Amino acid sequence: MKEIVIISGKGGTGKTSIAASFGVLGGKDVILADCDVDAADMHLLLEPDFENGEDFYSGKLAVIDQEKCTSCGDCGEICRFDAIRVQDGKYSVDPLNCEGCGYCSKICPEQAIEDIEQHVGRSFISAIKTGSIMAHAKLKIGADNSGKFVAKVKNEAQRIAREKNADMIIVDGSPGVGCPVVSSLSGADYVVLVTEPSISGLHDLRRIHALVKKFKIKSGCIINKHDLNPHISEAIREFMSEESIDFIAEIPYDEVFTQAMIQGKTMAEYDDKAMQQLMNFCWEKVNYYVNQVKQKK
Amino acid sequence: MKIAIASGKGGTGKTTLSVNLAALLSENHKVVLTDLDVEEPNSGLFLHGNLVQKEIMYKHIPEWEESTCTLCGECQKNCNFHAIIQLGQQIMVFPELCHSCYACSELCPTFSLPMIRQRMGELKYRKVKEIDFVESHLDIGQEQAVPLIAQTLGYVEEHFGHDEIRIYDAPPGTSCPVIEASKGADYIILVTEPTPFGFHDLKLAVETMLEMQKKFGVVINRHGIGDDKEIRDYCKNNKIPIIATIPNKREIARLYSGGELIYDKLEDVRAAFEKIRDHVLRIGKGGRS
Numbered sequence: 127m128k129e130i131v132i133i134s135g136k137g138g139t140g141k142t143s144i145a146a147s148f149g150v151l152g153g154k155d156v157i158l159a160d161c162d163v164d165a166a167d168m169h170l171l172l173e174p175d176f177e178n179g180e181d182f183y184s185g186k187l188a189v190i191d192q193e194k195c196t197s198c199g200d201c202g203e204i205c206r207f208d209a210i211r212v213q214d215g216k217y218s219v220d221p222l223n224c225e226g227c228g229y230c231s232k233i234c235p236e237q238a239i240e241d242i243e244q245h246v247g248r249s250f251i252s253a254i255k256t257g258s259i260m261a262h263a264k265l266k267i268g269a270d271n272s273g274k275f276v277a278k279v280k281n282e283a284q285r286i287a288r289e290k291n292a293d294m295i296i297v298d299g300s301p302g303v304g305c306p307v308v309s310s311l312s313g314a315d316y317v318v319l320v321t322e323p324s325i326s327g328l329h330d331l332r333r334i335h336a337l338v339k340k341f342k343i344k345s346g347c348i349i350n351k352h353d354l355n356p357h358i359s360e361a362i363r364e365f366m367s368e369e370s371i372d373f374i375a376e377i378p379y380d381e382v383f384t385q386a387m388i389q390g391k392t393m394a395e396y397d398d399k400a401m402q403q404l405m406n407f408c409w410e411k412v413n414y415y416v417n418q419v420k421q422k423k
Numbered sequence: 424m425k426i427a428i429a430s431g432k433g434g435t436g437k438t439t440l441s442v443n444l445a446a447l448l449s450e451n452h453k454v455v456l457t458d459l460d461v462e463e464p465n466s467g468l469f470l471h472g473n474l475v476q477k478e479i480m481y482k483h484i485p486e487w488e489e490s491t492c493t494l495c496g497e498c499q500k501n502c503n504f505h506a507i508i509q510l511g512q513q514i515m516v517f518p519e520l521c522h523s524c525y526a527c528s529e530l531c532p533t534f535s536l537p538m539i540r541q542r543m544g545e546l547k548y549r550k551v552k553e554i555d556f557v558e559s560h561l562d563i564g565q566e567q568a569v570p571l572i573a574q575t576l577g578y579v580e581e582h583f584g585h586d587e588i589r590i591y592d593a594p595p596g597t598s599c600p601v602i603e604a605s606k607g608a609d610y611i612i613l614v615t616e617p618t619p620f621g622f623h624d625l626k627l628a629v630e631t632m633l634e635m636q637k638k639f640g641v642v643i644n645r646h647g648i649g650d651d652k653e654i655r656d657y658c659k660n661n662k663i664p665i666i667a668t669i670p671n672k673r674e675i676a677r678l679y680s681g682g683e684l685i686y687d688k689l690e691d692v693r694a695a696f697e698k699i700r701d702h703v704l705r706i707g708k709g710g711r712s
Contacts, residue, residue, distance in 0.1 A: 165432050227504070268598075302600075337564065354673075387620060
């Protein structure tokens with residue numbers, strides 16, 4: 127089994143559209159995982175049935191029992207997150223600031239503080255229109271996304287892939303370089319970096335690639351909207367050759383991405399022959415590079 | 424007044440809005456622009472000025488003092504983040520999991536876990552014409568953005584007065600980093616685009632703002648790329664003001680790609696930014712949003 131993670135550093139470069147297109151092209155053999163649980167969008171293209179859901183709990187929140195609290199103020203003294211509020215002599219916890227470290231509950235002389243396990247959302251295993259399965263999640267509004275939820279979605283995808291004897295898992299990651307991204311990278315065989323030729327795109331590509339390199343995972347790059355700025359496209363290609371990043375393909379600036387999305391279709395399905403061919407080409411190249419990595423292992 | 428620019432979905436134009444609004448406002452006002460997307464900060468790519476100050480930013484993590492440790496195991500029990508583990512005769516600290524709560528350190532009966540500082544990133548303060556610009560970069564490999572966001576906000580709080588207009592370029596998403604970046608703001612501008620992804624993530628962002636009990640309005644970027652009827656109906660039904668629309672033009676994407684500002688180059692874009700500026704100033708005066 128092979129695991130491919132699609133990330134970009136910068137948001138809005140076309141990760142999800144490309145990941146979902148690969149899902150369609152791979153059909154039954156490819157299990158998908160939407161690990162951008164912060165702003166999950168892949169379900170808008172792949173029509174999951176949301177049939178099989180499960181609540182997910184992670185992290186803690188301190189809650190003060192007003193009956194037991196003697197307003198000694200010890201909790202406020204030790205809290206490093208400015209989460210203890212005092213109003214009219216009454217102590218309470220600001221849930222937006224509480225980090226869930228549990229320090230206050232451990233030192234409260236009256237044992238008036240309890241750490242409550244947090245419901246962070248629901249994870250799903252859904253049948254999708256490709257005939258395959260997708261692991262995804264709905265993060266509760268305001269909930270903490272520590273990367274554990276991402277790990278949960280990924281583990282579910284891996285479990286299903288083993289059960290179904292699937293050939294591949296495609297993971298749609300989140301923007302940035304922090305914990306959710308690190309979590310989505312663990313165990314990956316190959317990373318597809320989707321970038322765009324803008325100074326922001328290149329800046330963020332450098333950072334995300336530095337992270338991928340730390341994990342010693344081989345990567346390839348797709349330059350989306352490549353004709354938007356030929357000068358920066360060239361700089362990206364130079365960066366790729368310096369860093370031995372596989373060059374997968376260039377995709378022209380095309381509002382087909384949006385038009386397909388509006389119809390709820392991936393680019394592999396949208397009625398545009400040139401774009402379909404290009405997606406096919408990307409998919410074949412990704413398969414070629416992943417197999418190379420696998421053979422070396 | 425503090426304005427945060429947020430979005431839910433990445434790549435909808437937060438940075439474009441932040442830097443152009445800051446530049447336009449700075450024609451007549453004092454502006455402090457802070458890039459709080461510490462994982463991928465981009466505002467600085469559009470602003471060129473003199474470096475005033477550079478600071479290494481640290482977080483604090485425990486360090487095991489083997490000589491005094493009695494291996495009682497309290498630290499492992501006291502850490503909610505599994506950042507300290509006792510393995511046989513050894514105490515291991517996992518810095519990337521540590522939230523710097525100090526519980527292990529201060530509750531250690533033999534004071535064998537003193538907190539030491541560890542570099543997590545770098546802050547830069549630059550003066551760009553009339554804009555005071557502050558940005559932080561999270562070091563690659565550091566996983567937690569929130570402490571750096573909090574410290575960057577602390578720096579701004581310490582170094583600037585309250586008569587300036589502060590603009591925060593927030594990270595994407597709907598969870599901890601964006602909440603940290605916007606919780607101290609007086610008003611949030613949510614940037615969206617009229618596409619299914621844009622609309623879906625706008626709704627998530629709106630719910631997050633409601634949860635935080637924040638005042639907010641919406642700017643529709645790339646106006647014309649898709650039908651904005653759904654967004655307009657949604658905003659109308661939920662009484663959310665649509666502050667302005669920025670047109671979808673390849674020319675804007677091209678200017679952006681090269682790191683150029685757009686508000687001073689295209690007439691209709693300038694008009695849109697003037698609307699946003701006026702809205703912001705009205706809110707600052709305590710007017711209705």
